[in-house]
Amino acid sequence: MELYNGERPSVFRLLEKYMRKGLYSILTQGPIPTHIAFILDGNRRFAKKHKLPEGGGHKAGFLALLNVLTYCYELGVKYATIYAFSIDNFRRKPHEVQYVMDLMLEKIEGMIMEESIINAYDICVRFVGNLKLLSEPVKTAADKIMRATANNSKCVLLIAVCYTSTDEIVHAVEESSELNSNEVCNNQELEEANATGSSTVIQTENMESYSGIKLVDLEKNTYINPYPDVLIRTSGETRLSNYLLWQTTNCILYSPYALWPEIGLRHVVWSVINFQRHYSYLEKHKEYLK
Amino acid sequence: MDLKPGAGGQRVNRLVDPFAQISYHFLQFLWRTLHLLVSLWYLQVSMVQMIEGFLISSGLVKRYGALDIDKVRYLAIVVDSEEAYQISKVIQLLKWVEDMGVKHLCLYDSKGVLKTNKKTIMESLNNAMPFEEAVEKDVLLDQKQMTVEFASSSDGKEAITRAANVLFMKYLKYAKTGVGKEEPCFTEDQMDEALKAIGYKGPEPDLLLIYGPVRCHLGFSPWRLRYTEMVHMGPLRYMNLGSLKKAIHRFTTVQQNYGT
Numbered sequence: 427m428e429l430y431n432g433e434r435p436s437v438f439r440l441l442e443k444y445m446r447k448g449l450y451s452i453l454t455q456g457p458i459p460t461h462i463a464f465i466l467d468g469n470r471r472f473a474k475k476h477k478l479p480e481g482g483g484h485k486a487g488f489l490a491l492l493n494v495l496t497y498c499y500e501l502g503v504k505y506a507t508i509y510a511f512s513i514d515n516f517r518r519k520p521h522e523v524q525y526v527m528d529l530m531l532e533k534i535e536g537m538i539m540e541e542s543i544i545n546a547y548d549i550c551v552r553f554v555g556n557l558k559l560l561s562e563p564v565k566t567a568a569d570k571i572m573r574a575t576a577n578n579s580k581c582v583l584l585i586a587v588c589y590t591s592t593d594e595i596v597h598a599v600e601e602s603s604e605l606n607s608n609e610v611c612n613n614q615e616l617e618e619a620n621a622t623g624s625s626t627v628i629q630t631e632n633m634e635s636y637s638g639i640k641l642v643d644l645e646k647n648t649y650i651n652p653y654p655d656v657l658i659r660t661s662g663e664t665r666l667s668n669y670l671l672w673q674t675t676n677c678i679l680y681s682p683y684a685l686w687p688e689i690g691l692r693h694v695v696w697s698v699i700n701f702q703r704h705y706s707y708l709e710k711h712k713e714y715l716k
Numbered sequence: 717m718d719l720k721p722g723a724g725g726q727r728v729n730r731l732v733d734p735f736a737q738i739s740y741h742f743l744q745f746l747w748r749t750l751h752l753l754v755s756l757w758y759l760q761v762s763m764v765q766m767i768e769g770f771l772i773s774s775g776l777v778k779r780y781g782a783l784d785i786d787k788v789r790y791l792a793i794v795v796d797s798e799e800a801y802q803i804s805k806v807i808q809l810l811k812w813v814e815d816m817g818v819k820h821l822c823l824y825d826s827k828g829v830l831k832t833n834k835k836t837i838m839e840s841l842n843n844a845m846p847f848e849e850a851v852e853k854d855v856l857l858d859q860k861q862m863t864v865e866f867a868s869s870s871d872g873k874e875a876i877t878r879a880a881n882v883l884f885m886k887y888l889k890y891a892k893t894g895v896g897k898e899e900p901c902f903t904e905d906q907m908d909e910a911l912k913a914i915g916y917k918g919p920e921p922d923l924l925l926i927y928g929p930v931r932c933h934l935g936f937s938p939w940r941l942r943y944t945e946m947v948h949m950g951p952l953r954y955m956n957l958g959s960l961k962k963a964i965h966r967f968t969t970v971q972q973n974y975g976t
Contacts, residue, residue: 455747591938592904599880599907603887603900639884641877664945671938672873679931679946699754704930715826715869715935 449695450501456702459655461505462498462694463670463677466491468661468685475685481525486687488533492543497694499547499581507584507650509669513556513593527564530587534567538574548580554649555589556597584650591671594649598672599639601647606638648672655708656697660686675715676708762950765959772958780961785817787968792921792944794936796928797827799952806830807840809927810864812957814841816964820863822847822918826934828868838864851917865918872937879910911939920944923967925960927952945970 466487473483491508498506510530516523537544537551544551553568560568568587645651653673657666662683666674680697682689772780791813800806806823813821823830823837830837838844847865887900911917920940924933924947931948933941947963949955 452743452746452750455743456751590942592907592942595876595938596902596904596907599883600900600902602880603884603902606884607888607891607900639877639880641873644873644877644880664947665943666941666946668942671941674933675873675935675938677932679933679948699750703751703754707929708932711826711934 446497446500446691453695453698453702454502457705458502459698459701460503461507461652461654461656462503462697463507463509463654463657463673464491464494465509465657465659465663465667465669466686467659467663469687471661472685472687481529483687484526484529488529490687490689493691494689494694495543495583496547497691499549501694501698503581505582505584505652505654507554507586507654507670509586509589509667511555511587511589512668513559513588513590514668516559527561531564531567534564534571538571544571544575544578544583548578549575550578550582551575551585552582553585553587555587556593557588559588586650586669589649590668591666592668595644595672597649598644598647602639602643605643605647609638653677656680656701658682658689658693658697660684660689660693676712678704678708762954765950766954766956768962769956769958772961773956774958777958780958780965783816783961783964784968785964788818788922788964790820790822790919790921791818792822792824792924792936794924794926794928794934795823795825795830795952796934797825797829799928800825800827800829802952803833803836805952805955806833807837809952809955809960810837810841810844812960814844814862816961818862820847820865820919822865822867822921824867824871824934824936826869828870831866831868834866847918848915867918867937869935871916872935875911875914875916875937876907876939878914879907879916882910882913883907907939923947923964925949925963927955 469483469487471483472478472486473480476482478486495506511526515526536542543549551571553572557565557568564587568585650670650673653675654670654677656678657670657674658680659666660682662681664679664681666679670677678697678701680693680700682693682696684690684693768777771777775781793809793813795806810821810823834846838846841862841864843860844862844864847863850861850863883902883906884900887902891898916937918937918940920942921944924936924941924944926933926946926948927950928934928948929951931946933946945967947967949959949963
C-alpha cells in the first residue's frame with residue numbers, strides 16, 4: 427500500500443513499517459482501544475523552542491497528527507478524535523485565529539485530494555462542535571469533506587472545532603428538550619405545573635418531580651460517540667480544558683511531556699499498553715455505572 | 717492488574733496450522749513479557765516515589781517546605797470506591813489536607829462509600845464543617861473551618877439531567893404561553909443557575925487528586941472539571957504526605973492560559 431502522502435516508499439520506510447507491524451502483532455494480543463482522543467497542545471511552544479516563524483509550530487503539528495493517525499489506524503483503533511479548535515481559542519489574537527482557520531481550510535482541501543490518509547485508510551471524517559461559529563469558507567469545506575467521506579466505514583476521524591464540553595452539554599439539553607417537548611404537550615403534570623406557577627422564577631418543587639429528559643437522552647445527543655478509551659494530552663498538562671468532560675468517565679488520561687509536534691509512536695504504544703493494564707478495572711466500572 | 721487477551725488471543729480455536737499455533741503462542745509470550753517488563757518499570761517508579769515522598773515528609777527536601785496553599789481555593793479528591801472502604805486511610809489523608817490549610821474540599825467516589833461514612837469522617841476531623849451547612853449558614857468565605865463536600869456519581873451526570881429538566885420545564889412554560897422561542901435555546905449561565913437551584917452549588921475544583929489504580933476521574937461531575945488540574949496519586953494504600961505536598965506544590969507552579 428502506498429504511504430498516505432503519495433510518495434513511493436523508501437527501503438528505510440518499508441523497514442520501519444514492517445517493524446511497526448511486528449510491534450502491532452504483539453500489542454494486538456491484548457485489547458486495543460476502540461477510540462483514542464487527542465489534545466494537540468504545544469504547537470506554539472514548539473515553534474518558540476525551535477525558533478520557527480509564526481505558524482511553523484502548527485505546520486509541524488499537522489505532520490505529527492498525520493503520523494499519529496496512521497499509527498492509530500494501523501493498530502486497529504477505529505475512532506480518533508482531535509481537539510482542533512476550542513470556543514475559548516477565539517479569544518486569541520485575531521491574526522492567530524485567522525492563521526489557524528486558514529491552515530484548517532488548506533488541510534481540509536488537501537485531505538479531499540487523492541492519495542491522502544483519508545483515502546488510504548477509508549476514513550469517515552466528521553466535524554463536531556458548534557459549527558455555526560466557523561467562517562463560511564471553512565464551514566463549506568468541512569461540509570464538503572463530510573459528504574465526500576460519509577460512506578467510508580473502516581475508521582472515523584472526529585475533528586472537534588468550535589467545541590467545548592459545556593457548550594456540548596447545553597446543546598444536548600436543547601436537543602433533548604426539543605425531542606421531549608412533543609411528548610409532554612398534553613401531559614397532565616405540565617398543566618398542573620403551569621396552573622400553580624405564575625411567575626418567571628423557576629419553581630423547583632414542581633420542576634424537580636418531572637423527569638421528561640432522561641440521562642440516556644443527553645448521552646444520545648452529545649456530539650461525540652462512542653466515548654474514548656484513552657485521552658492523550660501532550661506537553662505534560664494535566665487538565666482537560668473543557669474537552670470531553672462528559673465522555674471521559676471511564677477514560678485513561680495520559681499526559682506525556684512531549685510537545686504535540688514531538689509526539690511519536692512510543693506515546694501511542696505506551697497509552698495502549700496502559701489501556702491493556704487497566705482494561706478489566708475500567709470495564710467493571712462501566713458496568714457499575716450502567 | 718488483570719490482563720485480558722484481545723482479538724489476537726481469541727484466535728486459538730481457529731488455528732489448525734501448526735505454524736500458526738506456534739506463532740500465536742510465541743506472540744502471546746512476547747505480549748505477556750512486555751507487560752511484565754512494564755509492571756517492573758512501574759514497581760521501580762513506585763519505589764522511587766515512595767522514597768521521594770518519605771524525604772519530602774521528613775523535611776529533607778527544602779523545595780516543598782513552604783506551600784502557597786491559598787492558590788488551592790477548592791481541592792477535590794477522587795478515591796476508587798473499593799479503596800474508599802479504608803476509612804482510616806481516608807481520615808488520615810483528610811487530616812493532612814486540613815493541616816496544610818486547605819479550606820474547601822470535595823470528596824468523591826463513584827459508588828458513594830464516602831457519603832455513607834460521612835458522619836464518621838466528619839467526627840474525626842478537628843475543625844471541619846459539611847459543605848451544605850456552610851452554604852446554609854453562608855460562611856463559605858469564613859476561613860476558620862475547612863468545608864467538606866461529599867459527592868458520588870449521582871451528583872455528576874444525573875444531577876446535570878435533573879438540571880436539564882428544570883430548564884426544560886422553563887422552556888415548556890414559555891412555549892405554552894407563546895412568550896418563549898420556538899426552539900429551546902439555553903446558555904451555560906442558565907445551566908449553572910439550574911444546578912444551583914436544585915442544590916448543586918459546589919464550585920469547580922482547582923486541583924483534583926486521584927487515589928486509585930488508574931488516572932481517570934471516574935465520573936466526577938463533568939460540569940465542574942473544565943480547567944481542573946488532575947493528578948494521579950496512585951493507590952490509596954500507598955499514599956504518603958510527601959507525594960501530597962509535591963502534587964500541591966506542582967499545582968501552585970502551573971500557569972493556565974484558558975485557551976487564549
